[in-house]
Amino acid sequence: MDVELLIGILPQVVIDGLILGFMYALIALGYTMVYGVLEFINFAHSEVFIFGAFVGVEIMLGLKSAGVLERFPWILVLVVVLLAGMLASALLAFTIERVAYRPLRHAPRLIPLISAIGVSFFLQDVIRLTESIWRNAFNLVYPTIESLNVRLEITETIDVSIKSLVVIVAALLMLWALHALVNRTKVGTAIRAVAEDQAAASLMGINVNRIISLTFVIGGAMGGAAGVLFGVQYGLINPYTGFIPGLKAFTAAVLGGIGNIPGAMLGGLVLGLLEAFAASYLSLLTGGAFGAEYKDIFAFSILILILIFRPKGLLGEVVRERA
């Protein structure tokens, strides 16, 4: 075993894991916030996420064909694309709630769940159909912005690309903003009140429907941002790309304690780091017997262990009592 190699790649693995983890965290927020107020899993959220990525790539491809992509400063392009992705995904999440979930508000829990799965399939194929008519393409590629690919050398063996830093900084900013919104504003108080007890909240003069819409909008915006960052970081998206990250983010939400916002962030980071560690180290540590393909098994085994000993998730105890 080459110990030097194992230690040498450690910082790089941590960075990779953090990037992935922050993305999971951003997506997980959508699951956890909706669960917090409505107590059901919004399985269409993975499509809300990838919809943001598609809007982002369309804008960037549009700028590119207009010949101005390289002329604008990259930070401006990125901010515009991020905002557009967030807006589009927020609108989509809002619409989904109005069309597919609100009419089922008082139906048994299983019904909106099935509706969510239906919406998910529907959106996948709508995106596929539109893209194949519009661009005759299945895989879409984010145009490369050279200045984002510049690598900053930290040591001889470790370097970070600008875009990785951008992903981490953007995710941190958004998580901080959300945290502030939920905990320090009146709207945030209303969201927490609705999560705790809808009937009591409405007696206090809170418009419950509006707050539920708002949680979908916020969760959707976070998902859309994650979609754009995913596209910028990994480059290639297709209509079905959202499914796996969506599933992992849902897992992250459960890991952190579903319904709990800091829990979703923590769960995302833990899952991202576990996955990166497993993919990079498994084959090195086992001499090739277990390769990177076991990363998910490894990550999910840890998840099962954690849930056996902490069934409510890592931060589960902080979740308020529910009636």
Place this chain on the structure above:
Amino acid sequence: MTRTLRIVSILLLAAAVAVVTVPMAGDAHGKGTIKVATQSPLSGGQAALGEGIKLGAQLAIDKLKGPLEKAGWKVELVPFDDQAKPDVGVANAKNIIADKDIMVVIGHLNSGVAIPSSEVYKEQTLAMISPANTNPTVTDRKLPNVSRVCGRDDVQGVVGSEFAKGQNAKSVYVIHDKTAYGQGIADFFKADAEKKGLKVIGFEGTEEKSNFDPILTPIKAKNPDLIYFGGIYDQGAPFFKQAREKGLKSKFMGPDGMDSSDLTKIAGKAVVGMYYTSAAGPASALPKAKSFVDEFKKKFSKNPEPYAAEAYDATAIALKAVEAAAKSGKVTREDVSAQIRKVKHSGITGDIEFDGKGDRKKALYFVLQVANEDPTKWGDNKIVKQLTIAPPAEKK
């Protein structure tokens, strides 16, 4: 009373049968319809190659159906979308054998789909001619109905490792996609590379399609001379792109699954200079291919993807076999399967003749290098090596 009613109903039934059968008889103003089915992914990430196979077959039918039509048969193409998924391929195969007019299947793109599907065709000895399936198992099962016009991975992998050695690569890192095709060829590449004294410093499978960071980190630390990706372009392209972005300087190589203009469409300049082996030469390498490319472009207004020429040849052979079988006045599936093995065809991809298990007696293998990051210039890729090799002797 009841008797008259019974008689009347019988008469009515007879009349109905007559009404139904008369137009059927009238329809066969010739001898009937012969359908050629294609099975390839027409949707999803590999649709570019799958569509090429369908269009290649389409072109062959339009051009070569003359003699059969003169003999009174109607010739039709029925395309199926196997979505590159084994379960979909098998489900389609069941539909195909149920349609008695289908006499031959041109397909598939993916060996992992072709192998289970061909088991279904075998039930009725329905002939399958593969334009693209290079996994050895496709023909090593010695099914009487399965033939292919492309080469084999156990040869292609060796061609790859030999070339890698010639490039002065001392250490190689092998990645594969865990499919019958990708893992299969990666195994052949690895085995032969080790035999030739190359150091295989990593061998890893992954189903990941977007985030290759954690896999690339140890590769970068080990800094191999060459990275070999056994798989298809929709996974290989993002892998190679992220590898270059991460600062890896190794040479890249892959099998014929990388042979699509979508490779450069996705990975851009990251794959310029990359090598790939192929059991399907670029049209420019094949003397008779120029008119094929021109006709293809004229008819479908796009460039033929790799395997379109193979699909054209496969369909041409199929039609020849059907013609030979039709001489008896009746076409059966068994007969067509048997006739295919007898066909000697001088096609776009060279002279084709099948051996006892359905392999081409002499197949062409190429090593190519990506020349340009512009996907429309995929045809400019340079042939750096060309070989004609017979399949390995049958193992008893």
